[in-house]
Amino acid sequence: MNKLEVIFAYNTLIVLAGTMLLGIAAGITGTFLMLRRRALAGDVIGHAALPGVAMAFLIYASIAPEAGKSLPVMLLGGSVASALGMLAALWLRNVGRLPEDAVMAIILSTFFGAGVVLLSIVQASPTGAQAGLRDFIFGQAAAIRISDVTLLATITIGTILISRLLIKEWALMCFDEGLARVLGYPIRTLDFLLMALVVAVCVAGMQAVGLLLIVALLIIPPTAARFWSDSIGPNIWLSALFGAVSATAGGIASALVPKLSTGAIIVVAAAIVLMFSILLGSKHGLLLRWRARHVMRQEARNPPPA
């Protein structure tokens, strides 16, 4: 097969659809995560999923030794561990005396460390060696199946619907939590919903992007979008677009070179989009700023005749 045939092969289209959906969901969710100033929370959630995935595999293997690995079970395990990680971080922060970034770093590394230990136990077992759990760390988009696309599509449609419905409530919570509480909005519930979406995106993206790098897909697209617009609406759909483009680029690379780590390609693609945005962004791009500065300097040196 030549390269174009590979790209348009059925399996490849499945992979591309999956990564694109993931990029959209991550771009939208990430916009609110960034506005809430919780960029690190995505990192915690991603890393904290690993022990859950490994634990779920071990438990499932002991219950049903013949069944091999079950993706839904492992994703469920990952979600539970991610949620536990976030709760642990909140608890540790409320204990006091610990700065929030230190709390995040502690939780993230502790959970990930526990995950690596569990993973080596899994690898030592005969079934575990072929389970490909390592793919969860760095991502392997080529492993995406049609059932995964269904899951990703559900999450993406859910994300679009929820963020459309709650855009003003979430925006208010992110901008001025005090006013939101005074107006009587249930901040805990709104916050929980946002974090639940982040967990869903992280866990669903583990297979394609890997739990180490999924945070990049949550953070880089919204950061790039910010250089193009000063309103929330365009920021959201631009971020979704950038996420989709980066993720699809990773998917194509993964299809062409099967051994390539998809997550890494996706992150590099997203970083390129960000570089372009920083340079060319129509609101805050450097080029725009340099040109404005240049014009100002010209006018200052050659004042127009009064």
Added chain:
Amino acid sequence: MSSNGSAGNSPLAACEVTVAYRNTPVLTDLSFEVPPGTLTAIVGPNGAGKSTLIKTALGLVQPLKGQFEFFGKSFREVDGRVSYVPQRTSVDWDFPVTSLDVVCMGLYRKIGWFRPVRARHRGRAMEALAEVGMQDYAKRQISQLSGGQQQRVFLARALVQDAELFLMDEPLAGVDVATEKTIINTLHRLRDEGKTAMVVHHDLDTVSEYFDRVLLLNRQVIAEGAAKDVMTSEHLKQAYSGKLLILS
């Protein structure tokens, strides 16, 4: 100074409120009553608990003891009758919203869950921006505004709520003269319409000129009442524990 058995018509009454952050007491046995249609300044040294008073009244901080009553009811029961202007530094001004968007936030409860902001809401927000002289900045992203302009946007956001009681945390901190005038004129107009405001204020020189009443605070109520009765050197010495140079 006890306000036990307070009349139900006071827009804001505190009844033996005690607040602590962790193990540090901030406010002790606070009791006062704000008469309707008045402008009250909350005055006191740094760390006196001025912001804490407002935050506790609004339910943002839980008191150890006592309670606040709004129009004789709890805060949750007077939905929409109280409006809050936080300190300007409490929000992220790089947030991707315009002045108009921020003012519309004051209408979110009226608009209701899940519903979009419509043209008539934006029209109401524009009116409020005009009231504070900010109509020309409606489409500006908020980081492009000066401190005084940002404060006026916050005031406009409070105005659209059509509240009867306004609680403001340092609205005059670090603003330009024009903004100070606008805010004070707006407050006086609100009072003339029968509304009530309680404002954290830091400039002792202008207190008597701008406000009818003063609540002098230093972890407890030092004095409360008409501005001329409260702003005496004796009271101020007591509140500022002699750290203040009395000029008048």
